[in-house]
Amino acid sequence: MSLRHALLGLLVDRPASGYDLMKLFDDSLANVWPATQSQMYGELGRMAAAGLVDVSAEGPRRRKEYTLTDQGLAELREWMSEPERPQPRRSRLLLKVFFLNVATAEQARSLFGNRAALAASEHERLAGIRDELDREVGALSTNGRIALEYGLRLAAMEKEWAEWAAGQVGGTPPAAEGDAPHGDRDTPSPTPRPSDGGRT
CATH class of the missing domain: 1.10.287 (Helix Hairpins)
Known part of the structure; x- marks a missing residue:
């Protein structure tokens, strides 16, 4: 849901069209939360349906301008107050x-x-x-x-x-090319050293 909250945040100061939001997003938030154009326009539609934004104007080529509603601002503030939780990481x-x-x-x-x-x-x-x-x-x-x-x-x-x-690197030598990773029963054991009778 963070894409939704990112778009709500971009609309706090002023209304904006989907194109304007995409450009602003690419210049700033995309560095920490990448999103495609289709994802963004799809989310704007869902936000409008949920009452978080209003379509305040429509222009040529179906250009829509979105305005943050009181419900949308309340949603953003609630999200901001939520504590961060550990996120699974892969590397x-x-x-x-x-x-x-x-x-x-x-x-x-x-x-x-x-x-x-x-x-x-x-x-x-x-x-x-x-x-x-x-x-x-x-x-x-x-x-x-x-x-x-x-x-x-x-x-x-x-x-x-x-x-x-x-x-x-180099402190622990890599496995030799002929080494058997799981052990090879045919590999001879090292020859035992002769007993010295327990003397040191």
């Missing part, structure tokens, strides 16, 4: 980390090197957005800077972690 990268022993050291270092490069690129992209926000005014820009700082710090942390992880 393809961290899943791979558990099985580094089946990769070569070069492959493992490449895995972390790519992640560090991606994180650096994301940090650079977000820094560019920060420069744009610094030239803008309004609640959305001011609050957006707080959200943006989260992304900048996260990207910096991911880069630092990936570089550190790359330096850990």
Whole structure:
């Protein structure tokens, strides 16, 4: 339901058309909650049916302008007051980390090197957005800077972690190509050392 609340929030200050909302969404909220055009227009229709917004004007080419209702504002405020709950997370990268022993050291270092490069690129992209926000005014820009700082710090942390992880590679050698992962009964046991009679 967060897309619904995002659209309600964008309508707090003034009415807007679906096109205007899509552009505003892409320039701001899409960085934290991506949505397609079809998802957005579908949600606007459901919001109108639920009484959260009114279609305040209709123009050419079926262009509709939406206005936030008192019910919609109450819904947004109730959502804002709800405590955050833990969200399940999945990470393809961290899943791979558990099985580094089946990769070569070069492959493992490449895995972390790519992640560090991606994180650096994301940090650079977000820094560019920060420069744009610094030239803008309004609640959305001011609050957006707080959200943006989260992304900048996260990207910096991911880069630092990936570089550190790359330096850990090699401490535990990867499984040899001929090793049997589950144990091979035909593999001979190491030759026992002769007994020294218990002397040390």
